[in-house]
Amino acid sequence: HRGFKARKGVISSTAAENVAVGCDSEDCAIRIWAHSGGHRRNMLMGGVTRYGIASVGKYWVLELGN
Numbered sequence: 001h002r003g004f005k006a007r008k009g010v011i012s013s014t015a016a017e018n019v020a021v022g023c024d025s026e027d028c029a030i031r032i033w034a035h036s037g038g039h040r041r042n043m044l045m046g047g048v049t050r051y052g053i054a055s056v057g058k059y060w061v062l063e064l065g066n
Contacts, residue, residue: 015065016042022058029053029060 018039023029033039042064049066 014045014047015063016045016048017064018042018060018062020060023055023060024058026053026055026060029055029062033062 018033020029020032023032033043043062045064047066048064050064052063054061
């Protein structure tokens with residue numbers, strides 16, 4: 001998450017980021033986030049109109065914004 005708040009204004013005031021480590025698939029990362037209160041809150045945040053998900057090996061990131 002380092003530096004995410006500094007980039008937040010580039011997207012808008014509605015922005016969030018989820019990070020996961022250890023998953024072999026997108027499905028695994030989404031399931032982990034869905035079972036974590038803070039990450040789930042990010043995924044259900046109102047006003048989100050754009051998202052991006054990416055991985056490198058077993059590292060995953062989900063960017064949410066509008």
